[in-house]
Amino acid sequence: MSLAESAREEQSAVRRFLLSRGNSAFADRTFHVLMVVCALSIFAIVGLIAWRLVVSSQITWSKFGFHFFYQTFTDSVTGQPMYWDPVNGLFSAVPFVYGTLVSSFLALLIAVPLAVGLAVFLTEMCPRSLRGPLAFLTELLAAIPSVIYGLWAVFVLVPLLREYVNPLLVKTLGWSGFFDDSMNPTGLGFLTGGVILAIMILPIISSLTREVMTAVPHSQREAVLALGATRWEMIRMGVLRNARIGIVGGIILGLGRALGETMAITMVIGNTPEIHKSLLANGGSMAAVIANEFTEAVSDMHRSALIEIGLALFIVTIIVNAFAQLLVWAVTRGAPSQVH
Amino acid sequence: MSADSYKLRSRLRGLTDSLVTVLAILATLVVVAPLAAIFGYLIYKGASSLNLAFFMQIPRPEGEVGGGMANAIVGSGVLLGLASLIGIPLGIGGGIFLAEFGRGTKLANAVRFTADVLNGVPSIVMGLAIYSLIVSVHSPLIPFSGHFSAFSGGVALGIMMIPTVCRTTEEMLLMVPKAVREAALGLGVPNWRSVVSITLKTASPGVITGCMLAFARVAGETAPLLFTALGNVYMSANLNDPIDALPLRIYVYAISPYDDQHRLAWGGALVLIALIVLAVSLVRYVTSRGVLKGAS
Incomplete structure (x- = not known):
């Protein structure tokens, strides 16, 4: 060949x-x-x-309209205000909206300073060798399922608050009316819900804060330091001021999670459709009432009311999350985005 | 006089600086404390309640001592398997579209935004939506519709996996250098082949990471299963029947009045968390060592 x-x-x-x-x-x-x-x-x-939620909540929507979110009924026997009576077909989302807002607000109040402190420590102060493990630990905090937080809260946090923290709060701050456990000495309630929510949203806020703080250029820090600033002044003027919009975005994202959080809060908030000024009283939240009552709903009307609460939750979380994404995006533009 | 006030001010500034440092360290300790408390208590309570019966037996009637969560473990396996079958292909497909075909287009931006919206939908709302989409309708068009079923639970979890898988896949594909794609196309490889066996394969450690993250997230979800999979105290792997899942069983037992069910709940929680920590650490190991960094 x-x-x-x-x-x-x-x-x-x-x-x-x-x-x-x-x-x-x-x-x-x-x-x-x-x-x-x-x-x-x-x-x-x-x-x-969206379509299924709208269709399935038609019964209450056509009966109550927007009144569903602010109406109050009166108990014919006691004359007290009443909001939620599935047997007689009276439904109003007021106590649940109130509970969701109060517990989420408490959660932010506790979580934001801690999360920002953690982020400042991790990005600006921490020795390099500690940074990785600490960041990993806070990531783990985000990976724990809601139901395990709930389990822990029921058996550890609730007794702890009931025995030690609540009596102390009643004694020192009882005069303000926000801390009164005379009606509900169980340790369940808004405050417990707020604390467990705070632990759950901490990792989200701190990881986003860390992300936007890292995105601040080094020259900013160096410039402030060169003017003779101490480290805190450098963090305050050079880093936090530049990253503030992103940090607000992170906080709002945390709020979005807190609003929709279900299992842990269902297990500790007490699940009563009531409004109380005291943070130590039992209450309800939008997600909790769905989780708690839906499988046992007695009528189509009841189910429709719960689905309408779910629809409201859906719309609110979409708005909150979109707003937060926008803020975070405004700061980290250019840097690759992250999946949370 | 002015020198004195200068000294005072600089003392004050130094003090503020140390104070903030102490506060930041304190905040870190306060954050790590509940984590340590949760893990410590979980291992302490969980390890003492795990035994062979836990993995081999189904729950005993209420009030009786003993029994296990074999049905919940099998159920979680079935649900997560179905969820992965739905969520991973759709998520990866969406990610490929975003990174390879739709780069910079309006459609891609809209998809990205919708995926973020889907990611933020509360899990309880997902449960409600699947309930009214599958469980409450009697339609021959929708399989297994009209009653609580494992299928509906799997669909709920699968949908929750999509956004995470989609966004990580996109990010990982974008990290693959352009030259690799060009080399493949230059050899005459068709575009789809280049995407599947060159780009996707190069990015596979990162894509697998995304899938594991999504898996770990839905493995612990309870709320979407409450009105879809419902729970079942008997062993079942049938997609047409209600099925049990670990987080569901933990929830039911945690709020029950029986001590022995509390014990089982702690055992279940330990098994669940072990599964999730394993997945997360594996992800961290892969991303810190692999060619492609930046996931999670």
Whole structure:
């Protein structure tokens, strides 16, 4: 066999291969369409969720309209205000909206200073060798399921608050009316819910704060230090001031999580449709009342009322999250985004 | 006089600085404390309640001592398997679209935003939506519809996996250098083949990381299962029947009045957290050592 012959043979092998492959334009187009369909399925899912929630809450919506979110009934026997009576078909979301707002606000009050402190320590003060493990630990805090927080809260946090913290609060701050456990000495209630929510939203706020603080250019820090600032002054003027919008975004994202948090809060808030000034009293929250009553709902009306609360929660969290994303995006623009 | 006030001020500034440092360290300790408390208590309570029966037996009737969570472990496996079947392909597909086909287009931005919205939907709302989409309708078009079923629970969890998988896949694909794609196309490889076996394969450690993160997240979800999978005290792996799941069983037992059910709840919590910590550490190991950093 001569050299030329073998070369021809080789060439024909390549040709054969190319011919046998066929036309890839069809496969390419199919693949493209398939990926677009996957992407569009996300729209479809969000649309389906919204549509089903709207359709399934029609009964209460057509009966109460917007009154659902602010109406109050009066108990015919005691004359006290009353909000939620599934047996008689009286539904008002007021106590649950109140409970969600109070517990989320408490959670932010506790979590924000701690989260910002942690972020400042991790980015500006911490020795390099400690940074990795500490960051990993706070990530773990985010990975613990809600139901395990609830379990821990029921058996550890609630007794702790009941035996030690609440009596102390009643004694020192009882005069303000916010701390009164005479009606409910169980240790459950708004405050317990707020504390467990705070622990749960801490990692979100601190990791986002860390992200935006790292995004502040080093030259800012160096400039402030060169003017003779102490480390705290450098952090305050060079870092926090530049990162403040992003930090607010992180806090709002934490708020979004706190508003929709279900299991842990269901287990500790007490689940009564009541409004109390005292933070140590039992209450309810929007997510908790759904989790607690939906499977035992006695009527279509009851189910519809719960779904309407869910729809309200859905809309509020979308607005809160979109706003937060916008703020975070404004600061970390340019840096690659992260999945949380 | 002015020298004195200067000295005073600089003393004050120094003091403030140390005070803030102390506060920051204190904040860190306060954050780490509940973590240590939760893990310590979980291991202490959980380890003492784990035994062979826990993994081999189904729950005893209320009030009786003993029994286990075998049905919940099997149920969680079935639900998570179904969820992965739904969530991972759709998520990866969406991620490929965002990174390879839709870069910079309006559609891609809209998809990205919707994925973030989906990520923020409270899990209880997801449960309600799937309830009214599958459980409460009697329609021949929707499989297993009309009653509580493992299928509906799996769908709820699967949907919750999509945004995480999608966004991590996108990020990981964007990190693959352009030259690699060009090399593949230059060899005459069709585009779909280049995406699947060159780009996606290069990014696979990161993509797997995203899938594990999503998996770890939904493994502990209780709220979407309350009105879909419902829970079941008997062993079942049938998609058409209500099914049990570890977080669901933990919830039911945690609020029950029986001591022995509390014991089982702690055992279940330990098993669940071990599963999740394993997944998260694996993710961390892969991302800190792999070629592609930046996940999670």
